[in-house]
Amino acid sequence: MRKIRKEKKSCSGCRLLRVLCKLFAFLAAVYGILFTVFFFDLDGKLLFYVVEPFLVKHYDKMERRNPLDMPYDIKK
Amino acid sequence: MKMPEIKLPKPSAITAKLKEAAKLFPDPRDVKLPKNGEELKKAAHDFWYGKPHEERRLGDLYVDKTGLYKHREWRGVKDTFYYFHMIWLYNYANMVADIMKFGGLGIFAKGLWRYRWMGQTYLPVLHWFDRGLEGMRGEALRASAWHYRAMVCVSINQFMNMFKADAKLHNGAHNEAWKHSMAHKETVWGGVFYPWSDQYTNIPMEMIPYFVTCHVNNHTVLNYIDAVQSLGLPGDPCPMCQAEAGLFVLDDMPDYAPFVVTTNEACDGSVASTAIQDWFLNIPLFALPQPMQFDDPLVQEHCANEIRELWKFIEEQTGAPFNWEQLKKKLEAQNELQRFEWEKWDVAAKTSSYPINGVAQALYRIYQTQYGDHYIWHDTDRRVKKILYKCVEKKIDTFPKTRHRVIAWSCAPLYYSHWCTWAYNCWGLNTIINMDSLMFDMEVRTDTLDNCVMDMARYHEWAPMRRMAVGGLHHIFELWDYMERFNCDMVMMYDQLQCKGMQGVVGLFEDEFRKRNIHAIWMPHALPDKRTVSRSEIRRIINDYMSTVMKEEPLDPTLLEFDDDMSW
Numbered sequence A: 001m002r003k004i005r006k007e008k009k010s011c012s013g014c015r016l017l018r019v020l021c022k023l024f025a026f027l028a029a030v031y032g033i034l035f036t037v038f039f040f041d042l043d044g045k046l047l048f049y050v051v052e053p054f055l056v057k058h059y060d061k062m063e064r065r066n067p068l069d070m071p072y073d074i075k076k
Numbered sequence B: 001m002k003m004p005e006i007k008l009p010k011p012s013a014i015t016a017k018l019k020e021a022a023k024l025f026p027d028p029r030d031v032k033l034p035k036n037g038e039e040l041k042k043a044a045h046d047f048w049y050g051k052p053h054e055e056r057r058l059g060d061l062y063v064d065k066t067g068l069y070k071h072r073e074w075r076g077v078k079d080t081f082y083y084f085h086m087i088w089l090y091n092y093a094n095m096v097a098d099i100m101k102f103g104g105l106g107i108f109a110k111g112l113w114r115y116r117w118m119g120q121t122y123l124p125v126l127h128w129f130d131r132g133l134e135g136m137r138g139e140a141l142r143a144s145a146w147h148y149r150a151m152v153c154v155s156i157n158q159f160m161n162m163f164k165a166d167a168k169l170h171n172g173a174h175n176e177a178w179k180h181s182m183a184h185k186e187t188v189w190g191g192v193f194y195p196w197s198d199q200y201t202n203i204p205m206e207m208i209p210y211f212v213t214c215h216v217n218n219h220t221v222l223n224y225i226d227a228v229q230s231l232g233l234p235g236d237p238c239p240m241c242q243a244e245a246g247l248f249v250l251d252d253m254p255d256y257a258p259f260v261v262t263t264n265e266a267c268d269g270s271v272a273s274t275a276i277q278d279w280f281l282n283i284p285l286f287a288l289p290q291p292m293q294f295d296d297p298l299v300q301e302h303c304a305n306e307i308r309e310l311w312k313f314i315e316e317q318t319g320a321p322f323n324w325e326q327l328k329k330k331l332e333a334q335n336e337l338q339r340f341e342w343e344k345w346d347v348a349a350k351t352s353s354y355p356i357n358g359v360a361q362a363l364y365r366i367y368q369t370q371y372g373d374h375y376i377w378h379d380t381d382r383r384v385k386k387i388l389y390k391c392v393e394k395k396i397d398t399f400p401k402t403r404h405r406v407i408a409w410s411c412a413p414l415y416y417s418h419w420c421t422w423a424y425n426c427w428g429l430n431t432i433i434n435m436d437s438l439m440f441d442m443e444v445r446t447d448t449l450d451n452c453v454m455d456m457a458r459y460h461e462w463a464p465m466r467r468m469a470v471g472g473l474h475h476i477f478e479l480w481d482y483m484e485r486f487n488c489d490m491v492m493m494y495d496q497l498q499c500k501g502m503q504g505v506v507g508l509f510e511d512e513f514r515k516r517n518i519h520a521i522w523m524p525h526a527l528p529d530k531r532t533v534s535r536s537e538i539r540r541i542i543n544d545y546m547s548t549v550m551k552e553e554p555l556d557p558t559l560l561e562f563d564d565d566m567s568w
């Protein structure tokens, strides 16, 4: 009995360790990815080649009020 | 059934694309492996501490034309990871936190989708840091970056306040935020609204949609300049005023306040843009005229009365009474910022331990003094104070490659405000101070209301460009005193080609420079419009002067010539 309990105990310890290892590996991977993005200026490249052209296209074709339709009224 | 034909790109086209993409990254063939123990030791030293200034070859890092980096600079372990953690990650995270704090992601997304100046400009903000902080190390990197962080925070605060109140983003509804906002031209000092600052928010109209955009992404503003010219305006008036008016022509100004305060600051160009703004805004307007020649004491009295009239107008519009206690509180907070600025100037003038680079000094100071008091300025000053004191106590030489101490004078090129970072890296030209920093050189008295208003009038008259650029010859000639006070041996003389006021004094300056035997480089530009004089043209002019007149060699020859025409 005692033996079994001991085994169970070490198992939960192992599980915790495994979870911690996985968490550490996950955080390390996230950190590594972020550092890669930073170091190779991937944020800049994405914004320059993808995001900005996409947004510019959107702003270019946006419908706008023509302000010249407004009367110029100096009496107000 | 016939299968649809799928057109596969030709292998040669794929190869060409891959080759193009490869140019965005460092070429592995350029990596030189150490051949002997000596070289290995040197490589390890460079890895740990970063390369010495002369070996950095910063120009090799750029992707041609774009100003992007094949890879960001390796500054040694300590500074690279400082940059990664405390600048890049910290600022991205804090930008999100600020957006949440000042209104939330929903309204931010709506604003981004609606306004070009928002979406096109503020997403690549970290590149603005990169450009300004290139080559910086140690305490100079840290202190300068905190200035950038403060400007980002205030910018987010302002555009989120605009969006929260903007009727265009709320189906035309005028909500409580709209009713509690006050709009004004960016050249009206935010301090005149302090008496209502506990209940109302003042938001300059053009500071975020125009002024800050030029520094962060200089593509955006060109749309607004072209828009106003499409109505028939000739190309030669001041492009700042053109762009400010163009925002309205393109219907890109949020409808965020029930009334507006305008001014003739800095010059009659502002009056002209106000005429267009008045037309398109169509809301009650108060014009706050400020005298150009402001030394006459009678004019001073008149100017103070104009401010009192403005306060009456705000009372009428808001129904909220003038609050003297609130005004005092805010002015005293602002005076505290001014006192620290004087400490900074002292260190800049008398030591080589000043840890703030030319662009951070200039932008932070003009932003802070023009916008007015904000909690982030105090936070930043506290952090910078620690760094400043450390530099002085330990006698740290913050810009060790300084060959010349430069004062920058007149109206600066907004699309190339970071020229001073380049000039230090390339030539050892260290910009100690600039004209815009020196304008509001005063505290405002808060003992009596009369004294206070007189000082506020003076402060307003000392606004950007007004005090020196159009405030009279002896003010623009304050340069000679400041040169001496800041121990500078060279002048970077900005030459705003479309500023009629400053164009009028070019010859007088040239005579003085010759008479006083001062090395001065004329830097032509057109304020926000990079198409008139490009950044590379500006660099060429400085290069020519440094090599032909000064007969000096560049510290980093890779920075002499490179193409960044398409860059932000």
Ligand code: SF4
Pocket: B238, B239, B240, B241, B266, B267, B268, B269, B270, B411, B465, B466, B469, B470, B496, B498, B499, B500, B501, B502, B527
């Ligand atoms: S740059 Fe010159 S023309 Fe333009 S606003 Fe300033 S003072 Fe006026």
